Amino acid sequence: MTSSNDFRWRRDTDGLGVWEHRGKVAIAGYGHSPVDRRWDGVNLDATVGAYTMLAIERALEQAGVTIDQVDGIVCCDSHIAGGSGGSASQWAPRPYFDPPYDTEYGLTLVNAQWLINTMGFKNVRFAPTGVPTIGEMMGMASQAVGDGVCNTCLVIYPTGNLEGRYRRGGENADDYARGARQWTVPWGNHGGNDFINIFPHNQYCLKYGGEHDDLAPFVINQHKNGMLTPWGFNYNNGIEPISVEDYRTSRYILNPLRIWDCDRPVNASAAYLFTTAERARDMKSQPVYVLNHSQHNFRFRTTQPDLDEVEMWTDRQAARMYEGAGLGPADVDIFNPYDGYSIMTQFFLEGFQWHGVKRGDAFAFYAGDISVKGPHPFSSSGGNLGNGRTRTAMYTDSIEQLRGTAGDRQVTVRAETALCAFTTPSSGGWLMLGKHPS
């Protein structure tokens, strides 16, 4: 198998100009599995592997593509909540089951080779190993199809969750801090995007005025949008919408970060089918077109990124994406940035200047009408906060909005372009989609 490093696909530097395959690559279908809070370690119909196969079948069905027509699979190793060890991330060692569940693969891990073997893909010629997360995989598949490395390519994103408290145990239970952790853990920072973003967020509140709980309208709206999203966790699990009071009285994790600022780890999988714009026109469902993909991986200059760094990073992300798509802020109809902690989303909103929101304006924007039926339907997907930590809601909502199939979430404003991402301020990727190829 080729490695992701063998193929030059990243658009991760400034000033690359308009993407050479703009509008020539399309997404022709998607599929979601059910979204469970956890895998119980018993039910073989609800493993990450079983859910991934289900998501693939649904994506292929929607596009009208057979397994034999698929010639590319971009699948990262699944992301189990609790990756840093402990009961939350360790299902094994235990006795395994009959094939295809006779190893960890299929249970809590999935990769392209396991899927090829288990589902019987016969014509896959592009299935790289060492694949990054979905924020970048969407760009990788776009470039692979545009370059002709493959023609009909699945992007698969499994995300798992098991019993136990989140990321307790493993190195977090260790008395010693090794490697990069020697610079953070002795003082209590065990790592993660909560720590990375809470300090710049505090600096944001100090610099521009406002307080942490000004995030409440945004978080509440994410939950509302989640309640309108039939393939998300909240919709299917009777999660009641929250009120301002609920938010303001919720418990702190990293004060001022509250429990409702954090997404809920889930067990789920999703699949997307990429192909050429030309082929997509003859497929079963309406295609949406890829207008650009971009990535970034900015290095911390010291221990902790500060507000200046985060604003510079998000400015550069926006410049790269807009340049490659040949579009500007006023051209973006649907905007689904990442919310895998609520405290990072304002940096993206302001960096990309969606609906004219400039630095320091996000809290006032959140306090206005950001509902899906209003003039500023911000994060119409509901994101991770409204759907569980699938990291795929931003993409699927964007496709549905452009197709006009978002149901109760369908926006009333124009929906011809959509900008979506799984990214943090420092690393990840963006995808610009269009209803039309140009």
Place this chain on the structure above:
Amino acid sequence: MPKVIPVSDELSQPFWDAVNQRRLALQYCTACQKLQYPPQAACQVCGSADRLEWRDVEGKGHIATYIVIEDGRLNRRMPDQPYNLALVTLDEDPTVNFYSNLPGVPAYQAPVGAAVELTFEEVAPGQLIHEWQVVK
């Protein structure tokens, strides 16, 4: 209230040796005239490895902001919760920053913007870590 104990490696050994002698020594690129922390194999501005040297700094800083860890994941620090985690910028170069638990400051009462100075705390026999205390 045990803290997690740092384990030095080849790159960080000079840093922790200095800390154990109650000095704060940071990497300094003589080409860029820039301090660097945490230590890296090369200068992150010019990429040069052989222009990096260790330089003692004065140990004056300011509290940029802070959080209170109420529900962290580190076993060893659970008994300390809630506790302050401050972001301290170095006066000699405010783009260099450090974490601090602000010894002596009760949780939730960190004075943002206040001046702090270097101190040291023993986290295991013979192993110090650098900490910051509010200047009275």
